[in-house]
Amino acid sequence: MDTTLDPLLGHVLDGRYRVDARIAVGGMATVYRAVDTRLDRVLALKVMHPGLASDAAFVDRFIHEAKSVARLAHPNVVGVYDQGTDGTYVYLAMEYVAGCTLRDVLRERGALRPRAALDILEPVLAALGAAHRAGLVHRDMKPENVLIGDDGRVKVADFGLVRAVDTNTTASSGSLLGTVSYLAPEQIEHGTADTRADVYACGVVLHEMLTGAKPHDGGTPAQVLYQHLHEDVAPPSRVAPGVAPALDDLVVSATARDPRLRPADAVALLAAAREARASLTDGQLDAVPPSALPDRGTAGSEDRTSVIPRPVPSRAAAEDALNRTSILAMPPQEPPAGPAPTRAGRRPPRRGVLALVAALLLVFGVGASVWYINSGQFTRVPGVLRLPQQEAERKLAAAGLDVRAEQEHSDVVPRGQVIETDPGRGARIRGNGTVTIVVSQGPEVVKVPDLEGRPLSKARDELRNAGLTPGTVTWVFSDKVAQGSVLRTEPGAGIKRKPGTAVAVVVSKGEPVEAPDVTGDSPGEATRKLREAGLKVEVETERVFSEQEKNTVAEQSPGGDTPLARGDKVTLTLSKGPEMVEVPDVEGKSADEAEEELRAAGFDVEVSRFFFGDTVWDQSVDGGEKAPKGSTVTIRVR
Structure with a gap:
């Protein structure tokens, strides 16, 4: 570059x-x-x-x-x-991550073994899951944004920043193609992206890790976009025979074109990934994919292109060598001068030898003391992250260290494995020091309490006290549980859920009450009947024309055939009496014309025929007179 x-x-x-x-x-x-x-x-x-x-x-x-x-x-x-x-x-x-990107790994190794692919996918989903629960969506998940440190840690980069990117991010077709390969159909079609868009991208990345190739690959960005919208992502086994069905299902589920069919967020996909891993044998996890590239050794890795290069060697190692205790020792003193030897090979005086030995002992004694003070009494904390507790304790004890264990919930680290240590891996600690290990209790879960028969208000309080969130309330009739008390919850009592999970509550409306039909009754009589049935009454001020007599009940809502709960309200509408309408004069007209005209005026028509004629010679209400709208007018035809 x-x-x-x-x-x-x-x-x-x-x-x-x-x-x-x-x-x-x-x-x-x-x-x-x-x-x-x-x-x-x-x-x-x-x-x-x-x-x-x-x-x-x-x-x-x-x-x-x-x-x-x-x-x-x-x-x-x-x-x-x-x-x-x-x-x-x-x-x-x-944060600077010394290492490489997942893109570098795929370029160097081709397809990965399923175990390696899941080892990368799971921490990526853990990171995305934390972001999703915090209200953040990545929007640009791809191998270039997955960093793999020299220590093996996996980290996700560019969280949340891509939402601000516009067309400047797709200046060239190459960069556009690198982005569009992981776009969810709804991002392309509607420009929207929620947690399920990240799930889709992770499914594409998993497909690429298992097969060594993107599922949609075209000559132009437009072709790739079209495939996202109109073609399902194929199961990896179609490209790489031997991929386990559980991994096929994981990819197909995550990359469903309809976002409603995908896992809701990265937390749900992480659970599915772990379930898939648990169902695989060691042989399936370690199967070598057909498109895996041969290991080219370390020489090739030095020439690879990496977004995050390996660190330049620092002077720390050299400085550490210069500070070793050996250079702090005093230089040996010259032996005291003695008589000159009288002939070649004569030994020096015994006193000179003793002085030399004493000087050397002093040098080594000072050096050993300085070494012990600076390094000898210390050791390095061995790495025990993700090890089972007993194995971690054995490893630390073998290093001469005491161990103190603490418990903590974790959504990422399986139950019984070490989440972190204090001091951390590689830290200097006295040889008899104590290392505190934090052991995962697995995800924090609470049981849904048994709320049957509890009044709704108390049931809500109990859910909150248990660390859960009261959810939607549905009312149903019941002859077993008193009105206003809980029938059941969804999920049911005893089911374990994460704190904060919404719990729906089904509440009893009590036994159904049959409302009496009070149409035609006076307001007072109607009110008495409804209240005796345990219902509330409201009388509308506005009245309507009705076949019922004036000042009686014309309508009731809900109707008399509707089951109600005790205490429900029934609304009454009073009658203004029938609406009087002028009757058309249809004598001398044909039967069809007369019937049509009368119906148009709001009347029902009854035809009475004499012999075989078709002319109206009489009508039951004379033309020009008024009759109640909706009443029947009889016409006589001959």
Whole structure:
């Protein structure tokens, strides 16, 4: 990578960060290796391109997302230390990870064994799961953003920042193709991205790790986008025979084109991945995929292109050698001068030999004392992370260390394995010192309490006290549980769930009450009947025309055939009496014309025929008179 023209190299940004080397260039920013001159530590510096830095709205979103990610403390997320501006440069100071990216690994090894693929996928999902639960969506998951440290740790980079990226991130077809390969269909079609878009991208990445190839591959970005929208991701075994069905199911589920069919978030996908791993045999986990590349050794690895290069050897090792206790010992003294030898080969006087021995003993004694004070009484804490508790305790005891165990819940580390140690791996500790290990209790879970028969208000309090969230309330009729008390919960009593999980509550409406039909009754009589049935009554002020007599009940809502709960309200509407409408004069007209005209005026019609005629010669209500709307007018035809 040509860096000769980069003006930031050698520059001290914001009076603090000395830029030493350029690591990578992206569509939004350039990443440098830098040194924090205040804290004397190496870090990665992401500097926004000047063309984007001139957009105030873009910078605001860049800063806002940086603050969000900075609050996301997770061991598998690249940490954000600082954010600032120096002239036209807007930057982020981030954790520096010495190692390579998943893209480098895939380029060097081709397809990975299932065990290795899951070993990478699980910490990625743990990081995404923590972000999803914190309200963040990555939006640009791909192998380039998965960093693998020299110590084997897996970290996810560029959390949350890609939301601010616009077309500047797709300036070239190459970079666009690298991005579109992992876009979910809803991102392409609607421009929306929630947690399930990250799940889709992780499914594509897993497919690529298992097969060595992207599931959708076209000559142009447009072709890839079309395939995302119209073609399902094929099971990996179709490309790499031998991939276990459980892994096929995992990829197919995560990459469903309909987001509703995918796991809801990375936490759910992580659970599915662990379940799939548990179902596989060692042979299936360690199967070599057909497209795996032969190991090219360390020589090839030195020439690989890496977004996060391996660190340049520092002077620390040399300085450590210069500080060894041996150089602190006093130089040997010359033996005291004695009589000159009288002939060749004569031994020096005995006193001189004793003085020399004493001097050497003094040198070695001082050296040993200094060594013991500085190093001899110390040892290094061995690494025990992810080991079962008993194995970790044996390993620490073998190093001469005492162990104190503490328990802590973890969504990522399986139950019984070590989450962390204090002091940490590689730290110096006195040979008889104590190492505290934190052992996972597995995910924190609580049992759903048994709430049957509890009043709704008390049931909600009990759910909160148990660390759960009261969810939706559904009311149903029941002749076994009193009205207003809980029938059951969903999930049911005794089921274990994470703290904060919403629990739906089904509440009894009591036995159903049959409301009496009070249409045609006076308001007082109707009210009495309904109250005796245990119902509340409300009378509407507005009245309606009705076939019922004036000032009686024209309508009731709900109707008399609707089951109600005790205490439900019934609304009554009173009648203004029938609406009087003028009857058309249809005598002398044909039967069809007369019937049509009368119906149009709001009347029912009954035809009475004499012989075989078709002319109306009489009608039951004379034309011009008024009759109740909806009443029946009889016409006589001959």
